[in-house]
Amino acid sequence: MRELRKRADLTQRELATAARVSFRTVENLEQGRGGTPRLETLRKLAAPLRTTTSHLQGDHAEAGNPDADTVERWANVRAALLGPPPVLGPDDVPPTVAGVQTLVRDMTPLFSGDQFAELSTVLPPLLREAELLGAEGRSVRVRLLQLAGWLMVQTRQFEAAEVALSRALDGSADRLEGAATVTTQCWLLLRQGRLSAARELAARWADELEPRMSRATPDELSAWGWALLRLSAASVRDERPGDADDALRLAHAAAVALGREHAPGGDFLRAFGPTTVALKRAENASVVQRPDEVLRLSALVPMGGRRPTSNNWNRHLLDVANAEVELRNYGRAVEKLTEIRNNSPEWLPNQRFARDILGKVVRKRRRLTPEIRELADAVRLPADM
Template identity: 65%
Template sequence: MSTAGQRVKEVRKRRGLSQRELADASGVSLSSIRKLEQGERETARLETLRKLAHALRVPTMRLAGGPNPEDAGADTVDRWAAVREALVRPPVAPGLDDEPPTVSGIRDSLREAAPLFAHDQYTALAALLPSLLRDAEALGSEGRAVRVRLLQLAGWLMVQTRQFSAAETALERALDDSADRMEGAATVNTLCWLLLRQGELGKAYDLAVKWADETEPRVSRATPAELSTWGWMLLRVSAAAVRNSQPGDAEDALRFATAAAVALGREHAPNNDFLRTFGPTTVKLKAAENAGVIDRPDMVLRIAERVPVFSLKPTSNNRNRHLLDVADAYAKTGEYAEAFGRLEQIRSDSPEWLPNQRYARDVLGRVVRGRRTLTADMRTMADVVGLPL
């Protein structure tokens, strides 16, 4: 847990103030601020913290120590309210003058919306999804396949934006409606990710192992879709294991995933599903992610040298997450300019994705703590990713 002095220092740098400027603005002596930030004093009187907080334009308890909520922010909750409602409410019967929805019409709409999902266009999707979800539900049994796909995508978006209860609702509904093992595995892939983000490592591991066993093909006869599906289950096994201090299991799963990728020979997206793109590059990305989890920034950067990152589309499922891993590795090794450059690259490519990433806040926090002063761009980025003051 950070001390009051560390919190004062972090906020002061975010505001672009020197210790002298903070002393002048707050009326607290320069000597007191220096001692507090250098740890010579573990705390300060509440009145001193209040003066500092007033000058820094933050609540006093931010400096004294307070909660740091991890749930979706109020803006996110408001933006997706209509989507969450559409996921849980029964379909509305069309009026007499309404054209009833059709399977082909919803399928075409979903196809046209594919670029919005692939490029994290959250504002547009929040407006589009409620009516699509309601219409798909109104189709009944004949709309099962398109409804499953829509629920898979909606669940994925809810995980992205940390609305975990809504994500579970969408994904469980999609799994219940799945017609076969492959369709079910596409949903389970995201369910495992949901469990990982919730910290349910044991559940994620058990679910991924179960489905890896159920989808394991005979490699010599496997189709690209089968190899991709099995490979992703193995990557989820590895991700859960490495986070749960099971390094042997993580390495074994990654080795099998590598074998599936080698057999596939290239990146493949079953049925053009960007969420399930799998191949040699994807395995390298996840190997780098695992290295970051075990705090091996040197290994992350070494793997990154072999990843053709600029040939990848800037979506949250591949390049953006990898760039965060690389940024984190640079920050851990003290190369703060390189780390910040990766964050700027992500912001340029996916401006609506970045603010939802707690990982980005962690990385920028390392940069902020490591630098004596912050540039104007760094202070702006801190506001973009919601780094707490």
């Protein structure tokens, strides 16, 4: 970083000012102190240093680092994904494809509704039953592994997520089924901070999935659109704004061609359309710290038709809350965080972004209201924040 700063003809203080970080942050990074920097800090530094976030980061991916309660809650799910293949005992009744399909269908609302406590109990035996189905259970097994991989990413258990998603991709029968897995794989790479890998994977699949617009089916447009959204997300975080805008423009074209939110086969993970693109456009504005633009775009989000998935909508509310904090509207930020807590109480504790936002609010307040203290407990904000 020191060499890049010298090439850019910047002092440490000038770099800190241009990147909107503290002088001590720059000083500590150049002297190798302070541990591994946050991805957001590296993104801020990349532009004035005329480089990319991934170049500053090197090969260091972010660990999952879930808290002890999360590790304990999902131990049986991790064992089912990472352990040896299950074996039927002499007195065990073998599962049937129809039976496992019914269970997966009945459990899907638990995934889309962020019912993590119940999933931690019912998912392990179902994963084992799916493995016992053999070749005839390929389709339902891939679907369950897609859901389990998404859940492991959501709860920052990255090793288990990688295993589940790799197995799902290996079992995919065609490119659209594979694309449903790759969308989550890209998200996993983004959460780990592996921006180059996420960008390359999304770009390769976007090229492979690009349809002829005059003949494209809704499922093809949805798959292509999601690959483009992941490409845009990786690019904007890697300080490649032109690539991010190009990918988002093409995703918008796919959404316009659809004309509505479309979920292939009713799969909430693949729901795509104008609303989803609008939410991701606001997310990109949040990443590059344009709070006014986030709020402007939020007001334009089309909410007719299919409601966006819980995951995408809650992320949007976090972007809005962060924008309100940046504009010093702390009360409005707390309102948005409270809305998320009321709607998805089990989703919120897994969001490091939520802790960052509330931490800013806490530092700016002399006294904390009961509502803020409750939120601090909900997002597991450290007591010394």
